[in-house]
Amino acid sequence: xxxxxxxxxxxxxxxxxxxxxxxxxxxxxxxxxxxxxxxxxxxxxxxxxxxxxxxxxxxxxxxxxxxxxxxxxxxxxxxxxxxxxxxxxxxxxxxxxxxxxxxxxxxxxxxxxxxxxxxxxxxxxxxxxxxxxxxxxxxxxxxxxxxxxxxxxxxxxxxxxxxxxxxxxxxxxxxxxxxxxxxxxxxxxxxxxxxxxxxxxxxxxxxxxxxxxxxxxxxxxxxxxxxxxxxxxxxxxxxxxxxxxxxxxxxxxxxxxxxxxxxxxxxxxxxxxxxxxxxxxxxxxxxxxxxxxxxxxxxxxxxxxxxxxxxxxxxxxxxxxxxxxxxxxxxxxxxxxxxxxxxxxxxxxxxxxxxxxxxxxxxxxxxxxxxxxxxxxxxxxxxxxxxxxxxxxxxxxxxxxxxxxxxxxxxxxxxxxxxxxxxxxxxxxxxxxxxxxxxxxxxxxxxxxxxxxxxxxxxxxxxxxxxxxxxxxxxxxxxxxxxxxxxxxxxxxxxxxxxxxxxxxxxxxxxxxxxxxxxxxxxxxxxxxxxxxxxxxxxxxxxxxxxxxxxxxxxxxxxxxxxxxxxxxxxxxxxxxxxxxxxxxxxxxxxxxxxxxxxxxxxxxxxxxxxxxxxxxxxxxxxxxxxxxxxxxxxxxxxxxxxxxxxxxxxxxxxxxxxxxxxxxxxxxxxxxxxxxxxxxxxxxxxxx
Numbered sequence: 110x111x112x113x114x115x116x117x118x119x120x121x122x123x124x125x126x127x128x129x130x131x132x133x134x135x136x137x138x139x140x141x142x143x144x145x146x147x148x149x150x151x152x153x154x155x156x157x158x159x160x161x162x163x164x165x166x167x168x169x170x171x172x173x174x175x176x177x178x179x180x181x182x183x184x185x186x187x188x189x190x191x192x193x194x195x196x197x198x199x200x201x202x203x204x205x206x207x208x209x210x211x212x213x214x215x216x217x218x219x220x221x222x223x224x225x226x227x228x229x230x231x232x233x234x235x236x237x238x239x240x241x242x243x244x245x246x247x248x249x250x251x252x253x254x255x256x257x258x259x260x261x262x263x264x265x266x267x268x269x270x271x272x273x274x275x276x277x278x279x280x281x282x283x284x285x286x287x288x289x290x291x292x293x294x295x296x297x298x299x300x301x302x303x304x305x306x307x308x309x310x311x312x313x314x315x316x317x318x319x320x321x322x323x324x325x326x327x328x329x330x331x332x333x334x335x336x337x338x339x340x341x342x343x344x345x346x347x348x349x350x351x352x353x354x355x356x357x358x359x360x361x362x363x364x365x366x367x368x369x370x371x372x373x374x375x376x377x378x379x380x381x382x383x384x385x386x387x388x389x390x391x392x393x394x395x396x397x398x399x400x401x402x403x404x405x406x407x408x409x410x411x412x413x414x415x416x417x418x419x420x421x422x423x424x425x426x427x428x429x430x431x432x433x434x435x436x437x438x439x440x441x442x443x444x445x446x447x448x449x450x451x452x453x454x455x456x457x458x459x460x461x462x463x464x465x466x467x468x469x470x471x472x473x474x475x476x477x478x479x480x481x482x483x484x485x486x487x488x489x490x491x492x493x494x495x496x497x498x499x500x501x502x503x504x505x506x507x508x509x510x511x512x513x514x515x516x517x518x519x520x521x522x523x524x525x526x527x528x529x530x531x532x533x534x535x536x537x538x539x540x541x542x543x544x545x546x547x548x549x550x551x552x553x554x555x556x557x558x559x560x561x562x563x564x565x566x567x568x569x570x571x572x573x574x575x576x577x578x579x580x581x582x583x584x585x586x587x588x589x590x591x592x593x594x595x596x597x598x599x600x601x602x603x604x605x606x607x608x609x610x611x612x613x614x615x616x617x618x619x620x621x622x623x624x625x626x627x628x629x630x631x632x633x634x635x636x637x638x639x640x641x642x643x644x645x646x647x648x649x650x651x652x653x654x655x656x657x658x659x660x661x662x663x664x665x666x667x668x669x670x671x672x673x674x675x676x677x678x679x680x681x682x683x684x685x686x687x688x689x690x691x692x693x694x695x696x697x698x699x700x701x702x703x704x705x706x707x708x709x710x711x712x713x714x715x716x717x718x719x720x721x722x723x724x725x726x727x728x729x730x731x732x733x734x735x736x737x738x739x740x741x742x743x744x745x746x747x748x749x750x751x752x753x754x755x756x757x758x759x760x761x762x763x764x765x766x767x768x769x770x771x772x773x774x775x776x777x778x779x780x781x782x783x784x785x786x787x788x789x790x791x792x793x794x795x796x797x798x
Contacts, residue, residue: 113195114222114245121291124219133287133296136220138306140168140283143217145310145416147172148317149475153280158307159322160298165226165255167284174233174279177268186268188229188240189247192221220285221245223292226255227285230271237272244288255286300330304339311341312350313416313473318342347399347471350411355469356770357405360527361520366398366505370497376478392476394494396501398429400470402524406531406611406632406668408465412472414479414489423482423489425474428498433464435499436506437528440521449522450529462633463531474498534611538634557622561586561596573626573642574682574747575599577649577658580735585648587739588747595642597626602654603661606668607770620665631669637676645673646754648682648746650733651705660772663757674759683753684737684746688729689713691722699725703745705753 117124125132137158147153153172160166176187183190195218221227222245231238241250248261287296300323307319319341323332331337343349348363372392377385412419412426419426438459441452474494482490510521556562561582565571573595576585582598589596603619611632614620624631629639647662649655659681666674673679685703687710693699704710710728717724734742746752771779 114193114218117195117219117222118244118291121223125223128292128296130296130299133292133298134302136223136287137166137168137298137303139216139220140285141306144168144170144172144281145314145317148314149416154316155318155320157320157322158303160300160303160325161284162324162326163286164325165284165286166298167282169280169282171278171280174231175229175281177231177233177238185266186240188231188238188268189266192217192227192229192240192242193245193247194218217283218245223288224285225288225290226250227283229284230282231268232274232278232280235273235276235278236270237274238268239271240266240268297327300332300337307339307341308343308353309350309418310416311343312345312347312353312471313413315344315346315349316342347397347473350471351399351401351469354409354411354471355401355403356409357403357467358770358776360402360404360467360523362516363399363401364506364509366396366400366502366509368396368501368505370394370396370493370500372493372497374493392478392493394497395475396425396498397473397475398470398502400468402527403467403469405467407467409469410465410472411470412489414473414481415475416473417479417486419487419489421487424491424493424495425472425489425498428495429470429472429502430461430465431495432499432502432506434459434461436503436510437464437525440507440510441525441529446525450525452529457529457532457536459528459532460535463528463535466531466633467527472498530611534615534632535634537615538630538632556626557597559598559622560626561589561591563591563593563595565593567593567643568641569643571595571642572644572646573597574646574648575623575662577601577655577734581648581733584735584737584739584742585747588743590747594747595626597622599623599658599662602658603665605661606665614665614669623662623665624669627670627673629670629673635670635672637672640673640678644678644680646680646682648684648734651684651686652732655733666757667759671759674757677756677758679757680754681757682746683755684731684734684742686710686731688731688741689717690725690728691717692724694722 121128121132125135141156141158144153144156147170148156153170155171157169158166159169175191179186180190183194185193195216221242224242225244227242229240229242240247242248243250243255243259243261246261247266248259251258251260300321303321307321311317311319320338321341322336322338323330324336326332326335345352348365351363370393372394373389374392375387375389378388378390380386410426412422412429414423414425440446441450441459442454446452447454474489474497476491476494479494480490482488509517510524512518512521559582563571570593572593574585574589574597576582576596576598578600579598582596585596599619599622604614604617606614606620609617615624615631626641627645628641629636645666647659649659649662663674663679666679683705685705686707687704689702689704689710691700691702702713704713714724729736731737734746737745744751770776771783
């Protein structure tokens, strides 16, 4: 084992973080990032990643190919330097990349050290050059298996010439087997992570094609039934990325704001004697932002430095947000705009959240040797970037908002109206929230008179049942435990908030009552700790109308009180569909058994018949909660000891929002297609007519 790589094997966690699946993926990112760096430098257009059935992984790119010439200082070929010397790549001082997608810089040598076998082939100069390594040591394998007999080079290592290629054809192929002496037994490559990263990378490097192939046949993966292959290519770049991330209806087109700036910094540089000296160097920073406003209320902002994701932001995001706020404040305060918008500077103040509401943006910067903060490297810390980004965005956004072009002028007006509308909604919601902040601070008279509140002030224990109409309220009032169960009736089908504006939602009596009773505000100003109840339970009839009402309620919670859903505090009551009176044997009393679907009823009756039990023929089919008496409602739907609740979860908010928009939004055509396609698969025997 070569000096340096031995340390990697002894303490792998220092280099790749862990030896589980995350560490395994970290190694793969190192190899892929080297290929992406070639694409960033304009030398690579295709990358292919294959997860082989034998546990190995292969990365093939058509970049310039790893250097094969002998490096004078070490006497080693470029291939051996890259795979056996730590920090040997172009990402370190004096290298060939102005902007690199690699983050940690441990590179191919660490992957080599942690592999039981690594094979590399390089296409350069019309020839195919090859070299193999076992746990970091160069040599020759007698066979293709990682456990094949291995002979290390004794004196001088050498590249083998194993084939020819056409002149001008270049690239690198790296295949390696992760060392199971290092990685835990169940560590696996995640195909889903690869898909996410490949899609993201091809948006950030337009024109780069990445092909993924999974030949492992692992259960639960897309390739479970055979090899699966996917191709990613996005010529539209980050503008197309914004379209992909957006889930609401567009207010503006995707706007691109681009520019550059320069700054100086002192960095250690090797001088002619091979010593590190601090030298002032001039850096260039490229800023590229794609963004668009939509009708929604959430902000989706992704940021990157040299295609490295910075989920916690940093100086580039701070500069972007600073410029956005300053520019829009200035435009709204312009006398002409101020009159049209009825904006009063004395009483109204635009805040950052008003500007970002409904915004989808991808913020990217490219610069050499960026500085990151913290252990996780998720925050850009290069201070000069903030000012550069701020100046570029302020200049370019001002040009967009003041453009004389008819289309851009119309969109600029919509943006200003949206920002001012968000400000007014925020102010109104804050005022409403302040009057409803805590349950014990609320006067009883301020709550809707139709609310049947509970006595307990223990939020964790208390439950709010939203019930369908006054008839259900009457029965539920007798069925509930008034100590901790509150009731709020709503009148029929509430407003479809997916189509309505926020002002229409706030004016709607039913929506307003629900928000007021829960007492935590709505939208961006919603505060989960202020919610007055630990559980919100939607109790509607088990029919089509009940399902529609429940969907409308879920839309309200999803759009304006989403933290309740994300916290798992919204439930749907599951009332039974049937009551079967099973005749008791001998002196035993008849037993009431409830079922919740036609299939469950059929199964119950078959089971009773098999056991020789009989039942009364008049099986009750509940059309609505109003058909139950208080005891039945308590027993089946409200008593915590016996009821069935279905928790509403939000595992994938983006996917959920697309479904809500499809089912409840303004655009009729996709909904019609969905219904037509669904009708073809419908089992008409199961329709409850």
